[in-house]
Amino acid sequence: xxxxxxxxxxxxxxxxxxxxxxxxxxxxxxxxxxxxxxxxxxxxxxxxxxxxxxxxxxxxxxxxxxxxxxxxxxxxxxxxxxxxxxxxxxxxxxxxxxxxxxxxxxxxxxxxxxxxxxxxxxxxxxxxxxxxxxxxxxxxxxxxxxxxxxxxxxxxxxxxxxxx
Numbered sequence: 387x388x389x390x391x392x393x394x395x396x397x398x399x400x401x402x403x404x405x406x407x408x409x410x411x412x413x414x415x416x417x418x419x420x421x422x423x424x425x426x427x428x429x430x431x432x433x434x435x436x437x438x439x440x441x442x443x444x445x446x447x448x449x450x451x452x453x454x455x456x457x458x459x460x461x462x463x464x465x466x467x468x469x470x471x472x473x474x475x476x477x478x479x480x481x482x483x484x485x486x487x488x489x490x491x492x493x494x495x496x497x498x499x500x501x502x503x504x505x506x507x508x509x510x511x512x513x514x515x516x517x518x519x520x521x522x523x524x525x526x527x528x529x530x531x532x533x534x535x536x537x538x539x540x541x542x543x544x545x546x547x548x549x550x
Contacts, residue, residue, distance in 0.1 A: 389422060396428065 395412055398404045404412075415421075416432035 389425065392425065396425075 392412070392415055395404060395408055399409065399412060413432045413435070416425075416429045421429060
């Protein structure tokens, strides 16, 4: 008997070019008792499904055991949440706000100096200029009043010694 068609199907099977019907033909061929010795080594490959389906069968008790495990209710344990755990998101938000404000102030100071860079203009012999910001005392009315009073010459009496 000539088995060229089966050999051709096997070659196409190894290249993954067979259809489902052709694979069924191979399974039917290898399920026979009369197989040539050259093709006998492929018999367990194609009969594996038939042998496994007979051996691996779950009994009816399996479903009952699985359902009993699934339906068991686990007791719910209460967790104690401390005040710090409750306020942790608030702490995180406050930290983020503090970081943003700090970075904003740092950027404002660095951009507030203008284009003048005091470090690069330092020549080593003279000190860089100290930049004065807006003083609160300069806008204070008490400071202005005392300055006006100091401009007026005090009256010197004969009894008082002059200290210079």
